[in-house]
Amino acid sequence: MKAFDLVIAKDAAHAVTLLAEHGPSARVLAGGTDLLVELKSASRVPRVVLDISRAAELKGIELTDQGLRIGALVTHTELMRFPLIRDLFPALVDAAHSIGAVQTRNLGTLGGNLVTCVPSMDSGPTLVALDALVTITGPGGRRQLPLSDFFAGPRKSMLEPEDLLLDIVIPKENLGKPADFQKFGLRKGQALALVNAAASLWVDWERDVCVAPRIALGAVAPTVIRARAAEAYLEGRAITPEALAEAGRIAVAEARPISDFRASADYRRDLIAVLTRRALANAYARATAKRDGEKQ
Amino acid sequence: MTDVTAVTMKLNGVTRTASAVPPETTLLALLRNQFNLTGAKLGCDVGDCGACTVIVDGNAVNACLMLAAQADGSDVLTIEGLATLERLHPLQKAFEDNASLQCGFCGPGVILSAKALLDENPDPTQQEIRDALSGNLCRCTGYTKMIEAVQVAARALRAKPDA
Ligand SMILES: Cc1cc2nc3c(=O)[nH]c(=O)nc-3n(C[C@H](O)[C@H](O)[C@H](O)COP(=O)(O)OP(=O)(O)OC[C@H]3O[C@@H](n4cnc5c(N)ncnc54)[C@H](O)[C@@H]3O)c2cc1C
Ligand code: FES
Ligand code: FES
Numbered sequence: 001m002k003a004f005d006l007v008i009a010k011d012a013a014h015a016v017t018l019l020a021e022h023g024p025s026a027r028v029l030a031g032g033t034d035l036l037v038e039l040k041s042a043s044r045v046p047r048v049v050l051d052i053s054r055a056a057e058l059k060g061i062e063l064t065d066q067g068l069r070i071g072a073l074v075t076h077t078e079l080m081r082f083p084l085i086r087d088l089f090p091a092l093v094d095a096a097h098s099i100g101a102v103q104t105r106n107l108g109t110l111g112g113n114l115v116t117c118v119p120s121m122d123s124g125p126t127l128v129a130l131d132a133l134v135t136i137t138g139p140g141g142r143r144q145l146p147l148s149d150f151f152a153g154p155r156k157s158m159l160e161p162e163d164l165l166l167d168i169v170i171p172k173e174n175l176g177k178p179a180d181f182q183k184f185g186l187r188k189g190q191a192l193a194l195v196n197a198a199a200s201l202w203v204d205w206e207r208d209v210c211v212a213p214r215i216a217l218g219a220v221a222p223t224v225i226r227a228r229a230a231e232a233y234l235e236g237r238a239i240t241p242e243a244l245a246e247a248g249r250i251a252v253a254e255a256r257p258i259s260d261f262r263a264s265a266d267y268r269r270d271l272i273a274v275l276t277r278r279a280l281a282n283a284y285a286r287a288t289a290k291r292d293g294e295k296q
Numbered sequence: 297m298t299d300v301t302a303v304t305m306k307l308n309g310v311t312r313t314a315s316a317v318p319p320e321t322t323l324l325a326l327l328r329n330q331f332n333l334t335g336a337k338l339g340c341d342v343g344d345c346g347a348c349t350v351i352v353d354g355n356a357v358n359a360c361l362m363l364a365a366q367a368d369g370s371d372v373l374t375i376e377g378l379a380t381l382e383r384l385h386p387l388q389k390a391f392e393d394n395a396s397l398q399c400g401f402c403g404p405g406v407i408l409s410a411k412a413l414l415d416e417n418p419d420p421t422q423q424e425i426r427d428a429l430s431g432n433l434c435r436c437t438g439y440t441k442m443i444e445a446v447q448v449a450a451r452a453l454r455a456k457p458d459a
Pocket of ligand 3: 397398399400401402403433434435436437
Protein backbone atom coordinates (compact mmCIF):
# COMPACT_ATOMS: atom_id res chain seq x y z
CA MET A 1 0.00 0.00 0.00
CA LYS A 2 1.18 3.51 -0.71
CA ALA A 3 1.80 5.68 2.34
CA PHE A 4 -0.97 7.68 4.00
CA ASP A 5 -1.48 9.38 7.34
CA LEU A 6 -3.72 7.60 9.80
CA VAL A 7 -5.93 9.61 12.12
CA ILE A 8 -7.95 7.89 14.80
CA ALA A 9 -11.31 9.40 15.72
CA LYS A 10 -12.18 9.15 19.41
CA ASP A 11 -15.91 9.50 18.83
CA ALA A 12 -18.45 10.60 16.22
CA ALA A 13 -18.10 14.33 16.99
CA HIS A 14 -14.33 14.07 16.69
CA ALA A 15 -14.72 12.22 13.38
CA VAL A 16 -16.96 14.97 12.00
CA THR A 17 -14.46 17.65 13.05
CA LEU A 18 -11.62 15.74 11.44
CA LEU A 19 -13.61 15.21 8.24
CA ALA A 20 -14.46 18.90 8.06
CA GLU A 21 -10.78 19.67 8.50
CA HIS A 22 -9.48 17.26 5.88
CA GLY A 23 -12.45 17.23 3.48
CA PRO A 24 -12.14 15.20 0.31
CA SER A 25 -8.48 14.36 0.97
CA ALA A 26 -9.60 11.97 3.72
CA ARG A 27 -11.25 8.55 3.55
CA VAL A 28 -13.15 6.89 6.35
CA LEU A 29 -11.97 3.47 7.56
CA ALA A 30 -14.42 1.19 9.38
CA GLY A 31 -13.77 -2.57 9.08
CA GLY A 32 -11.44 -2.03 6.14
CA THR A 33 -12.58 -5.08 4.17
CA ASP A 34 -13.47 -2.91 1.22
CA LEU A 35 -11.29 0.16 1.67
CA LEU A 36 -8.01 -1.69 2.22
CA VAL A 37 -8.61 -3.90 -0.82
CA GLU A 38 -9.23 -0.73 -2.83
CA LEU A 39 -6.16 1.11 -1.48
CA LYS A 40 -3.85 -1.84 -2.08
CA SER A 41 -4.39 -1.67 -5.82
CA ALA A 42 -4.90 2.10 -6.11
CA SER A 43 -2.28 4.17 -7.89
CA ARG A 44 -3.18 7.13 -5.67
CA VAL A 45 -4.27 6.84 -2.07
CA PRO A 46 -5.94 9.53 0.07
CA ARG A 47 -3.63 11.73 2.11
CA VAL A 48 -5.47 10.84 5.27
CA VAL A 49 -7.26 7.69 6.38
CA LEU A 50 -9.64 8.38 9.24
CA ASP A 51 -10.16 5.33 11.46
CA ILE A 52 -13.63 5.54 13.01
CA SER A 53 -13.64 1.98 14.34
CA ARG A 54 -13.28 3.12 17.96
CA ALA A 55 -16.24 5.55 17.95
CA ALA A 56 -18.63 4.08 20.54
CA GLU A 57 -21.78 5.93 19.35
CA LEU A 58 -21.57 4.12 16.02
CA LYS A 59 -21.77 0.73 17.73
CA GLY A 60 -24.60 -1.17 19.33
CA ILE A 61 -28.16 -2.17 18.49
CA GLU A 62 -31.10 -0.84 20.48
CA LEU A 63 -34.80 -0.08 20.47
CA THR A 64 -35.54 3.64 20.44
CA ASP A 65 -38.73 5.73 20.08
CA GLN A 66 -38.20 5.61 16.33
CA GLY A 67 -37.67 1.87 16.00
CA LEU A 68 -34.68 -0.46 15.90
CA ARG A 69 -31.41 1.44 15.66
CA ILE A 70 -28.36 -0.37 14.32
CA GLY A 71 -25.04 1.49 14.63
CA ALA A 72 -23.06 1.82 11.39
CA LEU A 73 -20.08 0.03 12.96
CA VAL A 74 -22.03 -3.11 13.89
CA THR A 75 -20.26 -6.01 12.20
CA HIS A 76 -22.05 -8.67 10.20
CA THR A 77 -21.15 -11.21 12.92
CA GLU A 78 -22.59 -9.00 15.67
CA LEU A 79 -25.78 -8.58 13.66
CA MET A 80 -26.08 -12.36 13.22
CA ARG A 81 -25.67 -13.00 16.94
CA PHE A 82 -27.79 -10.21 18.40
CA PRO A 83 -30.84 -11.75 20.15
CA LEU A 84 -33.26 -8.96 19.19
CA ILE A 85 -32.30 -9.24 15.52
CA ARG A 86 -32.57 -13.03 15.57
CA ASP A 87 -35.98 -12.66 17.13
CA LEU A 88 -37.46 -9.87 15.02
CA PHE A 89 -35.63 -10.19 11.71
CA PRO A 90 -34.27 -13.63 10.79
CA ALA A 91 -33.97 -12.29 7.22
CA LEU A 92 -31.28 -9.85 8.41
CA VAL A 93 -29.42 -12.74 10.02
CA ASP A 94 -29.54 -14.67 6.73
CA ALA A 95 -28.36 -11.63 4.77
CA ALA A 96 -25.43 -11.03 7.13
CA HIS A 97 -24.56 -14.73 7.11
CA SER A 98 -24.39 -14.74 3.31
CA ILE A 99 -21.58 -12.18 3.25
CA GLY A 100 -18.08 -13.46 2.46
CA ALA A 101 -16.81 -15.83 5.14
CA VAL A 102 -16.34 -15.68 8.91
CA GLN A 103 -13.18 -13.55 8.71
CA THR A 104 -14.88 -10.92 6.52
CA ARG A 105 -18.00 -10.87 8.68
CA ASN A 106 -15.93 -10.36 11.84
CA LEU A 107 -14.35 -7.19 10.45
CA GLY A 108 -16.85 -5.89 7.89
CA THR A 109 -19.52 -3.50 9.14
CA LEU A 110 -23.11 -2.89 8.11
CA GLY A 111 -22.39 0.80 7.51
CA GLY A 112 -19.35 0.01 5.37
CA ASN A 113 -21.38 -2.41 3.28
CA LEU A 114 -24.11 0.17 2.58
CA VAL A 115 -21.72 3.05 1.88
CA THR A 116 -19.87 1.05 -0.78
CA CYS A 117 -23.08 1.15 -2.86
CA VAL A 118 -21.95 -1.94 -4.72
CA PRO A 119 -25.07 -3.16 -6.58
CA SER A 120 -24.59 -6.73 -5.29
CA MET A 121 -24.28 -5.73 -1.61
CA ASP A 122 -26.07 -8.24 0.57
CA SER A 123 -27.14 -5.90 3.39
CA GLY A 124 -29.16 -3.59 1.16
CA PRO A 125 -32.23 -5.48 -0.05
CA THR A 126 -33.65 -6.67 3.29
CA LEU A 127 -33.23 -3.25 4.89
CA VAL A 128 -34.83 -1.55 1.88
CA ALA A 129 -37.70 -4.04 2.10
CA LEU A 130 -38.15 -3.00 5.73
CA ASP A 131 -38.28 0.74 4.81
CA ALA A 132 -35.08 1.40 6.77
CA LEU A 133 -33.79 4.95 7.21
CA VAL A 134 -30.19 6.06 7.47
CA THR A 135 -28.93 8.80 9.78
CA ILE A 136 -26.12 10.95 8.43
CA THR A 137 -24.11 13.50 10.33
CA GLY A 138 -21.99 16.23 8.80
CA PRO A 139 -21.00 19.88 9.05
CA GLY A 140 -24.67 20.91 8.68
CA GLY A 141 -25.89 18.64 11.48
CA ARG A 142 -27.88 15.44 11.29
CA ARG A 143 -30.35 14.33 8.67
CA GLN A 144 -32.26 11.18 7.85
CA LEU A 145 -33.31 9.70 4.55
CA PRO A 146 -34.77 6.43 3.33
CA LEU A 147 -32.05 3.88 2.61
CA SER A 148 -33.45 3.42 -0.89
CA ASP A 149 -32.66 7.10 -1.60
CA PHE A 150 -29.18 6.76 -0.08
CA PHE A 151 -27.95 4.70 -3.06
CA ALA A 152 -27.05 7.29 -5.70
CA GLY A 153 -25.43 4.99 -8.24
CA PRO A 154 -22.91 2.21 -8.59
CA ARG A 155 -20.25 2.83 -5.90
CA LYS A 156 -21.84 6.20 -5.17
CA SER A 157 -23.84 7.11 -2.06
CA MET A 158 -25.56 10.34 -1.04
CA LEU A 159 -22.75 11.04 1.46
CA GLU A 160 -20.72 14.20 0.96
CA PRO A 161 -17.00 13.79 1.63
CA GLU A 162 -17.47 15.43 5.06
CA ASP A 163 -20.38 13.17 6.06
CA LEU A 164 -20.47 10.18 8.31
CA LEU A 165 -23.10 7.45 8.30
CA LEU A 166 -24.22 7.14 11.92
CA ASP A 167 -26.86 4.45 12.02
CA ILE A 168 -29.60 2.55 10.27
CA VAL A 169 -33.13 2.65 11.70
CA ILE A 170 -35.91 0.17 11.01
CA PRO A 171 -39.10 2.13 11.76
CA LYS A 172 -41.24 1.12 14.70
CA GLU A 173 -44.22 0.13 12.57
CA ASN A 174 -42.09 -2.52 10.86
CA LEU A 175 -40.72 -4.23 13.96
CA GLY A 176 -41.23 -7.94 13.43
CA LYS A 177 -42.56 -7.51 9.88
CA PRO A 178 -42.21 -10.93 8.23
CA ALA A 179 -39.40 -10.78 5.69
CA ASP A 180 -37.02 -13.03 3.79
CA PHE A 181 -33.68 -12.71 2.00
CA GLN A 182 -32.54 -14.81 -0.94
CA LYS A 183 -29.10 -14.83 -2.53
CA PHE A 184 -27.83 -16.79 -5.46
CA GLY A 185 -24.04 -17.00 -5.78
CA LEU A 186 -21.79 -19.49 -7.49
CA ARG A 187 -20.84 -21.09 -4.16
CA LYS A 188 -22.36 -21.07 -0.68
CA GLY A 189 -19.43 -19.24 0.90
CA GLN A 190 -17.16 -16.45 -0.27
CA ALA A 191 -19.19 -15.55 -3.36
CA LEU A 192 -20.89 -12.35 -4.45
CA ALA A 193 -24.55 -12.46 -5.43
CA LEU A 194 -25.46 -12.98 -9.08
CA VAL A 195 -28.84 -11.75 -7.89
CA ASN A 196 -30.21 -11.19 -4.41
CA ALA A 197 -33.76 -10.40 -3.39
CA ALA A 198 -35.67 -9.54 -0.26
CA ALA A 199 -39.36 -9.30 0.47
CA SER A 200 -41.45 -8.22 3.43
CA LEU A 201 -45.20 -8.25 3.90
CA TRP A 202 -48.01 -8.10 6.43
CA VAL A 203 -51.07 -10.27 6.05
CA ASP A 204 -54.64 -9.17 6.71
CA TRP A 205 -55.83 -12.53 8.06
CA GLU A 206 -59.51 -11.53 8.03
CA ARG A 207 -59.41 -11.27 4.27
CA ASP A 208 -56.23 -13.33 3.82
CA VAL A 209 -54.64 -10.68 1.61
CA CYS A 210 -51.24 -9.11 1.38
CA VAL A 211 -50.65 -5.69 2.99
CA ALA A 212 -47.71 -3.33 2.42
CA PRO A 213 -45.60 -5.79 0.40
CA ARG A 214 -42.05 -4.70 -0.32
CA ILE A 215 -39.66 -6.26 -2.82
CA ALA A 216 -36.04 -5.20 -3.15
CA LEU A 217 -33.51 -6.56 -5.63
CA GLY A 218 -29.73 -6.40 -5.80
CA ALA A 219 -27.16 -6.94 -8.58
CA VAL A 220 -29.77 -6.30 -11.26
CA ALA A 221 -29.50 -2.50 -11.70
CA PRO A 222 -27.00 0.28 -10.92
CA THR A 223 -28.26 0.29 -7.31
CA VAL A 224 -30.43 -1.86 -5.09
CA ILE A 225 -33.95 -1.24 -6.41
CA ARG A 226 -37.52 -1.72 -5.30
CA ALA A 227 -39.83 -3.63 -7.61
CA ARG A 228 -42.72 -1.21 -7.18
CA ALA A 229 -44.97 -2.58 -9.91
CA ALA A 230 -44.74 -6.06 -8.40
CA GLU A 231 -45.51 -4.57 -4.98
CA ALA A 232 -48.55 -2.74 -6.37
CA TYR A 233 -49.78 -5.94 -8.01
CA LEU A 234 -49.67 -7.79 -4.68
CA GLU A 235 -51.17 -5.06 -2.48
CA GLY A 236 -54.56 -6.27 -1.22
CA ARG A 237 -54.35 -9.46 -3.27
CA ALA A 238 -54.88 -12.98 -1.97
CA ILE A 239 -51.57 -14.76 -1.48
CA THR A 240 -51.58 -17.76 -3.79
CA PRO A 241 -48.67 -19.54 -5.50
CA GLU A 242 -49.90 -18.07 -8.80
CA ALA A 243 -49.94 -14.50 -7.45
CA LEU A 244 -46.42 -14.84 -6.05
CA ALA A 245 -45.13 -16.25 -9.34
CA GLU A 246 -46.78 -13.40 -11.23
CA ALA A 247 -45.14 -10.87 -8.87
CA GLY A 248 -41.80 -12.49 -9.70
CA ARG A 249 -42.47 -12.09 -13.44
CA ILE A 250 -43.45 -8.45 -12.99
CA ALA A 251 -40.26 -7.79 -11.00
CA VAL A 252 -38.18 -9.07 -13.93
CA ALA A 253 -39.52 -6.29 -16.12
CA GLU A 254 -38.52 -3.67 -13.54
CA ALA A 255 -34.86 -4.72 -13.40
CA ARG A 256 -32.05 -3.84 -15.78
CA PRO A 257 -29.56 -6.68 -15.34
CA ILE A 258 -26.31 -6.75 -17.27
CA SER A 259 -24.21 -9.59 -18.63
CA ASP A 260 -20.79 -9.99 -17.09
CA PHE A 261 -18.30 -12.77 -16.40
CA ARG A 262 -20.45 -14.07 -13.55
CA ALA A 263 -23.75 -14.45 -15.40
CA SER A 264 -25.67 -13.35 -18.48
CA ALA A 265 -28.53 -10.87 -18.27
CA ASP A 266 -30.94 -13.63 -19.34
CA TYR A 267 -29.79 -15.88 -16.54
CA ARG A 268 -30.16 -13.02 -14.08
CA ARG A 269 -33.71 -12.40 -15.31
CA ASP A 270 -34.59 -16.03 -14.60
CA LEU A 271 -33.06 -15.68 -11.15
CA ILE A 272 -35.07 -12.54 -10.38
CA ALA A 273 -38.35 -14.32 -11.03
CA VAL A 274 -37.39 -17.32 -8.90
CA LEU A 275 -35.78 -15.45 -6.01
CA THR A 276 -38.59 -12.90 -5.79
CA ARG A 277 -41.17 -15.68 -5.64
CA ARG A 278 -39.16 -17.57 -3.00
CA ALA A 279 -38.61 -14.47 -0.87
CA LEU A 280 -42.32 -13.68 -0.93
CA ALA A 281 -43.32 -17.27 -0.19
CA ASN A 282 -40.91 -17.49 2.74
CA ALA A 283 -42.03 -14.12 4.13
CA TYR A 284 -45.60 -15.40 3.96
CA ALA A 285 -44.55 -18.65 5.68
CA ARG A 286 -42.95 -16.59 8.45
CA ALA A 287 -46.13 -14.53 8.78
CA THR A 288 -48.15 -17.73 9.09
CA ALA A 289 -45.79 -19.21 11.68
CA LYS A 290 -45.96 -15.98 13.67
CA ARG A 291 -49.76 -15.96 13.65
CA ASP A 292 -49.89 -19.62 14.71
CA GLY A 293 -47.38 -18.89 17.47
CA GLU A 294 -49.51 -16.01 18.74
CA LYS A 295 -52.70 -18.09 18.73
CA GLN A 296 -51.23 -20.61 21.17
CA MET B 297 -1.14 12.93 12.73
CA THR B 298 1.93 10.78 12.48
CA ASP B 299 4.25 9.13 10.00
CA VAL B 300 4.90 6.27 12.37
CA THR B 301 3.13 5.06 15.46
CA ALA B 302 3.78 2.63 18.26
CA VAL B 303 1.59 -0.45 18.36
CA THR B 304 1.22 -2.50 21.53
CA MET B 305 -0.64 -5.76 21.68
CA LYS B 306 -0.86 -8.89 23.71
CA LEU B 307 0.67 -11.34 21.29
CA ASN B 308 0.32 -15.04 22.10
CA GLY B 309 -0.02 -14.07 25.74
CA VAL B 310 2.96 -11.72 25.92
CA THR B 311 2.73 -7.91 25.71
CA ARG B 312 4.74 -6.72 22.72
CA THR B 313 5.34 -3.25 21.32
CA ALA B 314 6.53 -2.26 17.88
CA SER B 315 7.79 1.29 18.07
CA ALA B 316 7.97 2.67 14.56
CA VAL B 317 5.08 1.35 12.48
CA PRO B 318 4.18 3.23 9.27
CA PRO B 319 0.37 3.77 9.21
CA GLU B 320 -0.18 1.72 6.05
CA THR B 321 1.34 -1.40 7.65
CA THR B 322 -1.10 -4.29 7.83
CA LEU B 323 -1.32 -6.49 10.89
CA LEU B 324 0.02 -9.31 8.71
CA ALA B 325 3.13 -7.33 7.73
CA LEU B 326 3.68 -6.37 11.37
CA LEU B 327 3.47 -9.98 12.55
CA ARG B 328 5.70 -11.35 9.81
CA ASN B 329 8.28 -8.59 9.37
CA GLN B 330 8.57 -6.98 12.80
CA PHE B 331 7.73 -9.83 15.14
CA ASN B 332 9.15 -12.58 12.88
CA LEU B 333 6.01 -14.68 13.29
CA THR B 334 5.75 -16.17 9.81
CA GLY B 335 3.04 -18.73 10.56
CA ALA B 336 0.36 -16.43 9.15
CA LYS B 337 0.95 -16.51 5.38
CA LEU B 338 0.63 -13.87 2.72
CA GLY B 339 -1.57 -15.46 0.06
CA CYS B 340 -3.93 -13.24 -1.89
CA ASP B 341 -3.55 -10.07 0.23
CA VAL B 342 -7.21 -9.15 -0.44
CA GLY B 343 -9.25 -11.21 2.01
CA ASP B 344 -10.12 -14.14 -0.25
CA CYS B 345 -7.87 -17.00 0.83
CA GLY B 346 -7.62 -16.93 4.64
CA ALA B 347 -3.93 -17.95 4.69
CA CYS B 348 -3.31 -14.89 6.91
CA THR B 349 -6.01 -15.78 9.46
CA VAL B 350 -5.24 -14.86 13.07
CA ILE B 351 -7.49 -14.48 16.10
CA VAL B 352 -7.99 -10.93 17.38
CA ASP B 353 -9.95 -10.53 20.61
CA GLY B 354 -11.50 -13.94 20.05
CA ASN B 355 -12.50 -13.39 16.41
CA ALA B 356 -10.86 -14.99 13.39
CA VAL B 357 -9.87 -12.20 10.99
CA ASN B 358 -7.77 -11.76 7.88
CA ALA B 359 -4.58 -10.05 9.07
CA CYS B 360 -4.05 -8.73 5.52
CA LEU B 361 -7.22 -6.61 5.85
CA MET B 362 -6.48 -5.02 9.18
CA LEU B 363 -4.09 -2.17 9.79
CA ALA B 364 -1.53 -2.87 12.49
CA ALA B 365 -2.72 0.29 14.26
CA GLN B 366 -6.26 -1.11 14.43
CA ALA B 367 -4.92 -4.02 16.50
CA ASP B 368 -3.34 -1.66 19.04
CA GLY B 369 -4.51 -2.75 22.50
CA SER B 370 -5.85 -6.08 21.25
CA ASP B 371 -5.23 -9.66 22.19
CA VAL B 372 -3.77 -11.44 19.16
CA LEU B 373 -3.29 -15.18 18.77
CA THR B 374 -1.23 -16.63 15.93
CA ILE B 375 -0.47 -20.26 15.15
CA GLU B 376 2.83 -19.87 17.04
CA GLY B 377 0.84 -19.36 20.25
CA LEU B 378 -1.09 -22.62 20.08
CA ALA B 379 1.39 -25.34 21.05
CA THR B 380 3.59 -25.42 24.12
CA LEU B 381 7.11 -26.83 24.06
CA GLU B 382 5.71 -30.03 25.55
CA ARG B 383 2.73 -30.66 23.35
CA LEU B 384 0.63 -29.71 20.40
CA HIS B 385 -2.83 -28.21 20.72
CA PRO B 386 -5.52 -30.89 20.23
CA LEU B 387 -6.38 -29.36 16.85
CA GLN B 388 -2.76 -29.57 15.69
CA LYS B 389 -2.53 -33.13 17.01
CA ALA B 390 -5.72 -34.13 15.19
CA PHE B 391 -4.55 -32.53 11.94
CA GLU B 392 -1.26 -34.42 12.23
CA ASP B 393 -2.77 -37.78 13.20
CA ASN B 394 -5.36 -37.49 10.46
CA ALA B 395 -2.90 -36.32 7.77
CA SER B 396 -5.27 -33.41 7.16
CA LEU B 397 -2.78 -31.18 5.37
CA GLN B 398 -0.61 -31.70 2.32
CA CYS B 399 1.63 -28.74 1.41
CA GLY B 400 0.51 -27.00 4.61
CA PHE B 401 0.34 -23.44 3.32
CA CYS B 402 -3.30 -23.05 4.33
CA GLY B 403 -2.77 -24.88 7.63
CA PRO B 404 -2.15 -22.09 10.16
CA GLY B 405 -5.23 -20.23 8.91
CA VAL B 406 -7.43 -23.32 8.83
CA ILE B 407 -6.43 -24.37 12.35
CA LEU B 408 -7.03 -20.87 13.77
CA SER B 409 -10.45 -20.66 12.08
CA ALA B 410 -11.27 -24.02 13.64
CA LYS B 411 -9.99 -22.82 17.03
CA ALA B 412 -12.20 -19.73 16.93
CA LEU B 413 -15.15 -21.97 16.08
CA LEU B 414 -14.53 -24.47 18.89
CA ASP B 415 -13.97 -21.72 21.45
CA GLU B 416 -17.47 -20.50 20.75
CA ASN B 417 -19.20 -23.74 19.80
CA PRO B 418 -17.61 -26.85 21.37
CA ASP B 419 -19.90 -29.27 19.52
CA PRO B 420 -20.35 -28.00 15.96
CA THR B 421 -22.23 -29.86 13.24
CA GLN B 422 -20.43 -30.74 10.03
CA GLN B 423 -22.22 -27.87 8.33
CA GLU B 424 -21.06 -25.44 11.01
CA ILE B 425 -17.47 -26.63 10.53
CA ARG B 426 -17.75 -26.15 6.76
CA ASP B 427 -19.15 -22.67 7.31
CA ALA B 428 -16.31 -21.78 9.70
CA LEU B 429 -13.68 -22.94 7.18
CA SER B 430 -15.29 -21.43 4.09
CA GLY B 431 -12.92 -18.45 4.22
CA ASN B 432 -9.85 -20.70 4.12
CA LEU B 433 -8.93 -21.90 0.66
CA CYS B 434 -6.95 -25.09 0.28
CA ARG B 435 -5.50 -26.01 -3.09
CA CYS B 436 -4.40 -29.50 -2.03
CA THR B 437 -6.71 -31.48 0.19
CA GLY B 438 -10.38 -31.24 -0.64
CA TYR B 439 -11.16 -30.42 3.02
CA THR B 440 -12.63 -33.80 4.03
CA LYS B 441 -9.78 -34.79 6.35
CA MET B 442 -9.68 -31.32 7.85
CA ILE B 443 -13.34 -31.52 8.79
CA GLU B 444 -12.77 -34.95 10.34
CA ALA B 445 -9.82 -33.61 12.31
CA VAL B 446 -11.90 -30.73 13.67
CA GLN B 447 -14.50 -33.25 14.80
CA VAL B 448 -11.82 -35.36 16.50
CA ALA B 449 -10.32 -32.29 18.21
CA ALA B 450 -13.76 -31.11 19.30
CA ARG B 451 -14.35 -34.48 20.98
CA ALA B 452 -10.94 -34.35 22.66
CA LEU B 453 -11.52 -30.80 23.90
CA ARG B 454 -14.98 -31.64 25.22
CA ALA B 455 -13.52 -34.55 27.17
CA LYS B 456 -10.61 -32.45 28.46
CA PRO B 457 -11.29 -28.74 27.98
CA ASP B 458 -7.86 -27.71 29.29
CA ALA B 459 -5.90 -29.96 26.93
C1 LIG C 1 -13.23 -11.63 0.71
C2 LIG C 1 -14.37 -10.68 0.73
C3 LIG C 1 -15.66 -11.15 0.50
C4 LIG C 1 -16.73 -10.26 0.50
N1 LIG C 1 -17.98 -10.78 0.29
C5 LIG C 1 -19.05 -9.96 0.29
C6 LIG C 1 -20.35 -10.48 0.07
O1 LIG C 1 -20.55 -11.69 -0.11
N2 LIG C 1 -21.39 -9.61 0.07
C7 LIG C 1 -21.21 -8.28 0.29
O2 LIG C 1 -22.19 -7.55 0.28
N3 LIG C 1 -19.99 -7.75 0.49
C8 LIG C 1 -18.90 -8.55 0.50
N4 LIG C 1 -17.65 -8.03 0.70
C9 LIG C 1 -17.50 -6.58 0.82
C10 LIG C 1 -17.27 -6.00 2.23
O3 LIG C 1 -16.78 -6.97 3.11
C11 LIG C 1 -18.51 -5.43 2.85
O4 LIG C 1 -19.02 -4.45 2.01
C12 LIG C 1 -18.24 -4.83 4.24
O5 LIG C 1 -19.44 -4.79 4.94
C13 LIG C 1 -17.65 -3.45 4.19
O6 LIG C 1 -17.58 -2.93 5.50
P1 LIG C 1 -16.24 -2.40 6.15
O7 LIG C 1 -16.56 -1.95 7.52
O8 LIG C 1 -15.16 -3.38 6.00
O9 LIG C 1 -15.97 -1.14 5.20
P2 LIG C 1 -14.67 -0.29 4.91
O10 LIG C 1 -13.80 -1.03 3.98
O11 LIG C 1 -14.06 0.19 6.18
O12 LIG C 1 -15.37 0.92 4.17
C14 LIG C 1 -16.05 0.78 2.95
C15 LIG C 1 -16.41 2.15 2.39
O13 LIG C 1 -17.38 2.80 3.20
C16 LIG C 1 -16.88 4.00 3.77
N5 LIG C 1 -17.41 4.01 5.13
C17 LIG C 1 -17.42 2.95 6.00
N6 LIG C 1 -18.12 3.25 7.11
C18 LIG C 1 -18.55 4.52 6.96
C19 LIG C 1 -19.34 5.40 7.78
N7 LIG C 1 -19.84 5.02 8.97
N8 LIG C 1 -19.59 6.65 7.31
C20 LIG C 1 -19.11 7.05 6.11
N9 LIG C 1 -18.38 6.26 5.29
C21 LIG C 1 -18.11 5.01 5.71
C22 LIG C 1 -15.38 3.91 3.62
O14 LIG C 1 -14.81 5.17 3.50
C23 LIG C 1 -15.24 3.10 2.35
O15 LIG C 1 -15.40 3.93 1.23
C24 LIG C 1 -16.54 -8.89 0.72
C25 LIG C 1 -15.24 -8.42 0.95
C26 LIG C 1 -14.17 -9.30 0.97
C27 LIG C 1 -12.80 -8.77 1.23
S1 FES D 1 -3.67 -13.18 2.41
FE1 FES D 1 -5.23 -12.44 3.69
S2 FES D 1 -6.94 -13.48 2.94
FE2 FES D 1 -5.43 -14.05 1.52
S1 FES E 1 -2.61 -28.21 2.21
FE1 FES E 1 -1.82 -27.16 0.51
S2 FES E 1 -3.14 -25.43 0.42
FE2 FES E 1 -4.04 -26.61 1.93
